[in-house]
Amino acid sequence: MTTGGIRDRFRAQLRQEVKQVALRQLAEGGPGALSINAIGKELGVSGPALYRYFAGRDALLTELVLDAYADLTEALSAVARRLPDLAAAYRSWATAHPHRYRLLFGAPAPGADPDDERLGDAVRRLLTLLWPRVEPAPAVTEHAVSVWGRLHGFVSLEIEGNFRALGLDPDHVFAAEVDSLRSAR
Amino acid sequence: MTTGGIRDRFRAQLRQEVKQVALRQLAEGGPGALSINAIGKELGVSGPALYRYFAGRDALLTELVLDAYADLTEALSAVARRLPDLAAAYRSWATAHPHRYRLLFGAPAPGADPDDERLGDAVRRLLTLLWPRVEPAPAVTEHAVSVWGRLHGFVSLEIEGNFRALGLDPDHVFAAEVDSLRSAR
Numbered sequence: 001m002t003t004g005g006i007r008d009r010f011r012a013q014l015r016q017e018v019k020q021v022a023l024r025q026l027a028e029g030g031p032g033a034l035s036i037n038a039i040g041k042e043l044g045v046s047g048p049a050l051y052r053y054f055a056g057r058d059a060l061l062t063e064l065v066l067d068a069y070a071d072l073t074e075a076l077s078a079v080a081r082r083l084p085d086l087a088a089a090y091r092s093w094a095t096a097h098p099h100r101y102r103l104l105f106g107a108p109a110p111g112a113d114p115d116d117e118r119l120g121d122a123v124r125r126l127l128t129l130l131w132p133r134v135e136p137a138p139a140v141t142e143h144a145v146s147v148w149g150r151l152h153g154f155v156s157l158e159i160e161g162n163f164r165a166l167g168l169d170p171d172h173v174f175a176a177e178v179d180s181l182r183s184a185r
Numbered sequence: 186m187t188t189g190g191i192r193d194r195f196r197a198q199l200r201q202e203v204k205q206v207a208l209r210q211l212a213e214g215g216p217g218a219l220s221i222n223a224i225g226k227e228l229g230v231s232g233p234a235l236y237r238y239f240a241g242r243d244a245l246l247t248e249l250v251l252d253a254y255a256d257l258t259e260a261l262s263a264v265a266r267r268l269p270d271l272a273a274a275y276r277s278w279a280t281a282h283p284h285r286y287r288l289l290f291g292a293p294a295p296g297a298d299p300d301d302e303r304l305g306d307a308v309r310r311l312l313t314l315l316w317p318r319v320e321p322a323p324a325v326t327e328h329a330v331s332v333w334g335r336l337h338g339f340v341s342l343e344i345e346g347n348f349r350a351l352g353l354d355p356d357h358v359f360a361a362e363v364d365s366l367r368s369a370r
Contacts, residue, residue: 030292032217102292107215107345120350127351142361145353149362153338160292165305166312168330176327177334 015053017043019067022060027099034061061103062116068100069122076129083147086130087178090151091158098159105152150181200238202228204252207245212284219246246288247301253285254307261314268332271315272363275336276343283344290337335366 021042025033036057037047054060075093079085094101130151131144154177157163163170206227210218221242222232239245260278264270279286315336316329339362342348348355 030215030217032215105342105345105347107287107291115350120352123347123351142358145348145351145358146362146365149338149342149358150335151338152342153334153336156341157290157334157337160290162290162308163330165300166308166330167305173327173330173334177331180331 018053022064065103066118066122068104073126083182084178087151091155094155094159147181207249250288251303251307253289258311268367269363272336276340279340279344332366
């Protein structure tokens with residue numbers, strides 16, 4: 001292996017480690033807890049040195065958002081393109097990774113750029129999957145947005161503990177919601 | 186007016202001022218930005234002295250949540266008990282007060298007690314209003330929860346800028362959602 005190869009491998013590995021620590025910070029304290037300096041300290045690398053791997057806190061945050069879109073999109077791609085399966089996959093991903101789900105659709109993280117084109121592309125890919133009947137089209141259909149809004153409403157109420165506060169069984173609410181979505185197709 | 190009366194009035198006024206500053210902190214930096222010491226500094230009162238008015242940061246937060254429930258419930262009570270009016274009132278309140286809406290249904294604020302009985306009562310009152318056909322009943326019906334989930338999905342995607350990111354007109358999405366909710370009654 002050439003020196004360049006080793007350097008590239010090291011670079012990729014360090015970037016991965018930085019993202020893992022960043023995700024733990026998010027899980028523990030939300031986007032406000034994300035700190036390049038704290039990540040550097042944990043990995044034994046100075047903050048300034050880390051900037052050779054990420055242009056800054058905002059770039060790291062954007063990359064975590066894009067990773068999360070890619071991961072959720074992959075989870076949806078892995079199941080049958082039927083609404084109940086897609087809905088269940090969407091829910092499973094969100095409940096398994098609530099902090100990443102919030103990063104996608106919750107209050108905008110400070111520093112995130114809502115006009116970054118890559119984010120718009122990522123959400124469009126996701127919506128195209130969520131509404132399988134959509135032909136490849138430039139615009140996301142109204143129906144896909146409605147399905148997404150309903151899934152998002154359920155999932156975000158669930159991950160923030162709102163059903164529990166009401167003494168409701170989330171599985172039961174979810175089953176009713178999916179039934180209703182199916183009949184609305 | 187007795188001395189007790191003046192003291193009570195001062196107490197009520199100071200509590201009101203504390204809550205106003207706290208709401209501004211929330212609007213500017215989210216629940217993580219809420220700081221009793223910073224509030225005291227702004228009002229020229231020592232942090233410890235403020236604890237005579239609020240048992241602590243968590244108690245203040247809980248009171249802000251209860252105020253927000255009361256305010257949203259009042260907004261819903263002020264309109265006709267028809268789904269389109271209720272939905273429009275719910276949306277207006279959320280878009281006018283996104284930081285308070287997040288406080289109600291977003292990621293739990295650190296320190297908030299999800300098992301506080303008063304919170305469960307407040308959300309039940311709200312849901313009873315949202316689904317006008319509900320007779321006074323001990324349990325919240327499935328349908329009320331579904332209406333709520335759909336409104337929440339729409340509203341939370343809107344206030345976090347997700348429709349804008351997709352180039353969608355939120356008014357248009359909302360009108361379609363309300364139509365669909367009406368036909369689902």
